[in-house]
Amino acid sequence: QKEVEQNSGPLSVPEGAIASLNCTYSDRGSQSFFWYRQYSGKSPELIMFIYSNGDKEDGRFTAQLNKASQYVSLLIRDSQPSDSATYLCAPPWGGGTSYGKLTFGQGTILTVHP
Amino acid sequence: KAGVTQTPRYLIKTRGQQVTLSCSPISGHRSVSWYQQTPGQGLQFLFEYFSETQRNKGNFPGRFSGRQFSNSRSEMNVSTLELGDSALYLCASSLSAQRDGLWYFGPGTRLTVT
Numbered sequence: 636q637k638e639v640e641q642n643s644g645p646l647s648v649p650e651g652a653i654a655s656l657n658c659t660y661s662d663r664g665s666q667s668f669f670w671y672r673q674y675s676g677k678s679p680e681l682i683m684f685i686y687s688n689g690d691k692e693d694g695r696f697t698a699q700l701n702k703a704s705q706y707v708s709l710l711i712r713d714s715q716p717s718d719s720a721t722y723l724c725a726p727p728w729g730g731g732t733s734y735g736k737l738t739f740g741q742g743t744i745l746t747v748h749p
Numbered sequence: 750k751a752g753v754t755q756t757p758r759y760l761i762k763t764r765g766q767q768v769t770l771s772c773s774p775i776s777g778h779r780s781v782s783w784y785q786q787t788p789g790q791g792l793q794f795l796f797e798y799f800s801e802t803q804r805n806k807g808n809f810p811g812r813f814s815g816r817q818f819s820n821s822r823s824e825m826n827v828s829t830l831e832l833g834d835s836a837l838y839l840c841a842s843s844l845s846a847q848r849d850g851l852w853y854f855g856p857g858t859r860l861t862v863t
Contacts, residue, residue: 669851678837681853735797735798735841736782736794736797737782737784739791
Protein backbone atom coordinates (compact mmCIF):
# COMPACT_ATOMS: atom_id res chain seq x y z
CA GLN A 636 0.00 0.00 0.00
CA LYS A 637 1.29 3.43 -0.92
CA GLU A 638 1.86 5.84 1.94
CA VAL A 639 -0.45 8.45 0.45
CA GLU A 640 -3.09 7.82 -2.19
CA GLN A 641 -5.27 10.38 -3.88
CA ASN A 642 -8.43 9.88 -5.88
CA SER A 643 -7.52 9.14 -9.43
CA GLY A 644 -8.17 11.83 -11.94
CA PRO A 645 -8.46 13.73 -13.93
CA LEU A 646 -11.43 15.36 -12.26
CA SER A 647 -13.54 17.65 -14.38
CA VAL A 648 -16.20 19.92 -12.90
CA PRO A 649 -18.25 22.81 -14.34
CA GLU A 650 -17.61 26.34 -13.21
CA GLY A 651 -19.47 27.11 -10.00
CA ALA A 652 -19.65 23.50 -8.86
CA ILE A 653 -18.00 21.89 -5.82
CA ALA A 654 -14.81 19.96 -6.50
CA SER A 655 -14.02 17.19 -4.04
CA LEU A 656 -10.46 15.92 -3.72
CA ASN A 657 -9.69 12.95 -1.49
CA CYS A 658 -6.61 11.47 0.09
CA THR A 659 -5.98 8.40 2.23
CA TYR A 660 -2.80 7.67 4.11
CA SER A 661 -1.27 4.64 5.72
CA ASP A 662 0.72 6.14 8.61
CA ARG A 663 -1.42 6.40 11.72
CA GLY A 664 1.25 8.63 13.23
CA SER A 665 0.48 11.44 10.79
CA GLN A 666 -0.87 14.35 12.80
CA SER A 667 -1.46 16.98 10.17
CA PHE A 668 -1.88 17.47 6.45
CA PHE A 669 -0.98 19.96 3.83
CA TRP A 670 -2.67 20.58 0.51
CA TYR A 671 -0.62 22.01 -2.32
CA ARG A 672 -1.75 23.31 -5.67
CA GLN A 673 0.57 23.03 -8.64
CA TYR A 674 -0.08 24.75 -11.92
CA SER A 675 1.47 23.22 -15.00
CA GLY A 676 5.15 24.13 -15.19
CA LYS A 677 5.14 25.78 -11.78
CA SER A 678 6.15 24.73 -8.27
CA PRO A 679 3.74 23.55 -5.57
CA GLU A 680 1.94 26.26 -3.64
CA LEU A 681 0.69 25.67 -0.10
CA ILE A 682 -3.03 26.40 -0.04
CA MET A 683 -4.29 24.67 3.09
CA PHE A 684 -3.10 22.91 6.20
CA ILE A 685 -5.04 21.09 8.89
CA TYR A 686 -3.74 19.86 12.21
CA SER A 687 -6.76 18.40 13.94
CA ASN A 688 -9.79 16.26 13.27
CA GLY A 689 -12.75 18.00 11.74
CA ASP A 690 -13.13 20.77 9.22
CA LYS A 691 -11.11 23.86 8.47
CA GLU A 692 -12.45 26.52 6.16
CA ASP A 693 -10.49 29.19 4.31
CA GLY A 694 -12.43 31.14 1.74
CA ARG A 695 -13.72 28.75 -0.91
CA PHE A 696 -11.58 25.90 0.43
CA THR A 697 -12.55 23.43 3.17
CA ALA A 698 -10.22 20.74 4.41
CA GLN A 699 -11.61 17.77 6.32
CA LEU A 700 -9.48 15.40 8.38
CA ASN A 701 -10.64 12.11 9.83
CA LYS A 702 -7.76 10.46 11.65
CA ALA A 703 -9.74 7.37 12.61
CA SER A 704 -10.41 6.64 8.94
CA GLN A 705 -7.00 7.94 7.83
CA TYR A 706 -8.75 10.17 5.35
CA VAL A 707 -8.37 13.80 4.39
CA SER A 708 -10.26 15.78 1.77
CA LEU A 709 -10.29 19.18 0.16
CA LEU A 710 -13.51 20.78 -1.06
CA ILE A 711 -13.41 23.71 -3.43
CA ARG A 712 -16.69 25.58 -3.56
CA ASP A 713 -17.75 27.76 -6.49
CA SER A 714 -14.95 26.29 -8.61
CA GLN A 715 -13.33 28.67 -11.08
CA PRO A 716 -11.31 27.95 -14.23
CA SER A 717 -8.32 29.40 -12.35
CA ASP A 718 -8.61 26.45 -9.94
CA SER A 719 -7.56 24.10 -12.75
CA ALA A 720 -4.33 22.57 -11.52
CA THR A 721 -2.87 19.47 -9.90
CA TYR A 722 -3.69 19.14 -6.22
CA LEU A 723 -1.27 17.31 -3.94
CA CYS A 724 -1.88 16.16 -0.41
CA ALA A 725 1.01 15.56 1.95
CA PRO A 726 1.34 14.51 5.56
CA PRO A 727 4.46 16.18 6.93
CA TRP A 728 5.73 13.39 9.06
CA GLY A 729 5.66 9.71 9.71
CA GLY A 730 7.31 9.77 13.08
CA GLY A 731 10.90 8.98 13.89
CA THR A 732 13.40 11.07 11.97
CA SER A 733 11.09 12.28 9.23
CA TYR A 734 12.14 15.90 9.52
CA GLY A 735 11.34 17.96 6.49
CA LYS A 736 9.95 15.08 4.53
CA LEU A 737 6.62 15.64 2.87
CA THR A 738 5.28 12.41 1.44
CA PHE A 739 3.22 13.50 -1.52
CA GLY A 740 0.38 11.65 -3.14
CA GLN A 741 0.46 11.25 -6.88
CA GLY A 742 -1.78 14.28 -7.28
CA THR A 743 -5.23 14.81 -8.72
CA ILE A 744 -5.58 16.87 -11.87
CA LEU A 745 -8.58 19.17 -11.63
CA THR A 746 -10.09 20.86 -14.65
CA VAL A 747 -12.83 23.44 -14.19
CA HIS A 748 -14.62 24.12 -17.46
CA PRO A 749 -16.68 27.23 -18.16
CA LYS B 750 8.91 39.18 2.30
CA ALA B 751 10.67 37.53 -0.61
CA GLY B 752 9.94 33.89 -1.25
CA VAL B 753 12.30 30.99 -1.74
CA THR B 754 14.68 31.64 -4.61
CA GLN B 755 16.53 29.07 -6.67
CA THR B 756 19.29 29.48 -9.17
CA PRO B 757 19.72 28.76 -11.94
CA ARG B 758 16.17 28.31 -13.19
CA TYR B 759 17.18 26.23 -16.20
CA LEU B 760 20.22 24.12 -16.83
CA ILE B 761 21.36 21.82 -19.62
CA LYS B 762 24.17 19.40 -18.88
CA THR B 763 25.78 16.42 -20.54
CA ARG B 764 25.94 12.92 -19.12
CA GLY B 765 28.89 12.48 -16.82
CA GLN B 766 29.09 16.12 -15.81
CA GLN B 767 28.27 17.43 -12.39
CA VAL B 768 25.92 20.22 -11.38
CA THR B 769 25.37 22.46 -8.36
CA LEU B 770 22.00 24.02 -7.63
CA SER B 771 21.46 26.82 -5.16
CA CYS B 772 18.58 27.71 -2.87
CA SER B 773 17.98 30.77 -0.71
CA PRO B 774 15.21 30.25 1.85
CA ILE B 775 12.67 32.79 3.00
CA SER B 776 14.30 35.24 5.38
CA GLY B 777 14.32 33.79 8.88
CA HIS B 778 13.71 30.22 7.75
CA ARG B 779 16.37 27.81 8.92
CA SER B 780 15.05 24.52 7.54
CA VAL B 781 15.58 23.65 3.89
CA SER B 782 14.43 20.57 2.00
CA TRP B 783 15.08 19.41 -1.54
CA TYR B 784 12.82 17.41 -3.84
CA GLN B 785 13.07 15.92 -7.29
CA GLN B 786 9.98 15.96 -9.46
CA THR B 787 9.59 13.84 -12.57
CA PRO B 788 6.45 12.91 -14.51
CA GLY B 789 6.86 9.23 -13.68
CA GLN B 790 7.85 9.37 -10.02
CA GLY B 791 6.17 12.54 -8.84
CA LEU B 792 7.74 14.47 -5.97
CA GLN B 793 10.54 12.57 -4.27
CA PHE B 794 12.26 13.77 -1.13
CA LEU B 795 16.04 14.20 -1.38
CA PHE B 796 17.23 15.63 1.94
CA GLU B 797 16.57 18.17 4.66
CA TYR B 798 18.89 20.53 6.52
CA PHE B 799 18.54 22.55 9.67
CA SER B 800 21.31 24.70 11.11
CA GLU B 801 23.85 23.26 8.68
CA THR B 802 23.03 19.67 9.71
CA GLN B 803 21.41 17.09 7.49
CA ARG B 804 18.59 15.61 9.53
CA ASN B 805 16.94 13.44 6.94
CA LYS B 806 17.81 11.85 3.63
CA GLY B 807 15.71 10.18 0.97
CA ASN B 808 16.46 7.09 -1.08
CA PHE B 809 18.78 8.54 -3.67
CA PRO B 810 22.27 7.36 -4.66
CA GLY B 811 25.34 8.97 -3.19
CA ARG B 812 25.77 11.03 -6.35
CA PHE B 813 23.22 13.37 -4.82
CA SER B 814 24.59 15.47 -2.00
CA GLY B 815 23.82 18.73 -0.34
CA ARG B 816 24.89 21.18 2.27
CA GLN B 817 23.63 24.18 4.14
CA PHE B 818 25.56 27.28 5.04
CA SER B 819 25.45 29.36 8.20
CA ASN B 820 23.11 31.86 6.51
CA SER B 821 20.68 28.97 5.82
CA ARG B 822 21.32 29.04 2.08
CA SER B 823 21.62 25.56 0.67
CA GLU B 824 23.20 23.87 -2.30
CA MET B 825 22.71 20.45 -3.79
CA ASN B 826 25.17 18.71 -6.03
CA VAL B 827 24.69 15.89 -8.48
CA SER B 828 27.82 14.22 -9.77
CA THR B 829 28.24 11.98 -12.80
CA LEU B 830 24.93 13.02 -14.28
CA GLU B 831 22.69 10.42 -15.89
CA LEU B 832 19.85 10.92 -18.35
CA GLY B 833 17.41 9.92 -15.62
CA ASP B 834 18.47 12.89 -13.51
CA SER B 835 16.55 15.17 -15.84
CA ALA B 836 13.89 16.65 -13.59
CA LEU B 837 12.57 19.69 -11.81
CA TYR B 838 14.52 20.17 -8.59
CA LEU B 839 12.59 21.97 -5.92
CA CYS B 840 13.77 23.55 -2.73
CA ALA B 841 11.44 24.33 0.16
CA SER B 842 11.99 26.21 3.38
CA SER B 843 10.28 26.26 6.74
CA LEU B 844 10.37 28.58 9.71
CA SER B 845 9.77 25.77 12.15
CA ALA B 846 12.33 23.19 13.17
CA GLN B 847 9.47 20.89 14.08
CA ARG B 848 8.20 18.04 11.97
CA ASP B 849 4.85 19.67 11.20
CA GLY B 850 6.18 23.04 10.11
CA LEU B 851 4.78 24.71 7.00
CA TRP B 852 6.89 24.31 3.90
CA TYR B 853 7.10 26.83 1.07
CA PHE B 854 8.55 25.92 -2.28
CA GLY B 855 10.80 27.86 -4.59
CA PRO B 856 10.24 28.04 -8.36
CA GLY B 857 12.56 25.13 -9.02
CA THR B 858 15.51 24.44 -11.27
CA ARG B 859 14.75 22.51 -14.42
CA LEU B 860 17.70 20.28 -15.22
CA THR B 861 18.00 18.60 -18.60
CA VAL B 862 20.71 16.00 -19.07
CA THR B 863 21.60 15.15 -22.67
